């Protein structure tokens with residue numbers, strides 16, 4: 001079943017940083033990954049250096065080791081699993097993509113019929129989107145993400161000023 005590609009994007013915004021791992025975008029989701037990339041809503045970032053062993057299904061997460069093949073000179077990635085020993089993995093398994101929050105917020109403002117330029121108010125957590133029409137008036141609109149623990153006080157304080 002095809003899901004709305006914005007659903008996983010919005011759900012990722014509650015992670016800090018808002019990343020998709022290769023295993024998150026495998027299978028049917030590859031098409032929405034490419035669509036989100038073309039819209040600029042996600043971008044590829046540096047690959048992770050950790051992976052889960054896919055051989056034993058025990059959930060062993062290990063730092064990837066890079067070894068050079070003496071014969072070919074090529075570099076290969078291995079996962080040193082305590083159950084399976086060294087397991088070769090594809091570098092594609094380490095790829096990651098981050099949600100481009102400013103681009104997402106610009107598009108949310110457009111979709112809401114608003115105007116203005118999203119401005120970060122609390123770093124990484126709260127943005128003033130601009131003004132949006134609401135019940136016959138233009139009103140200030142804000143977007144908050146990860147309103148947990150340390151950021152909640154800053155978000156609340158900024159909204160109360």
Ligand SMILES: [Zn+2]
Pocket residue numbers: 053054055056057058060081082083084085
């Ligand atoms: Zn294993």
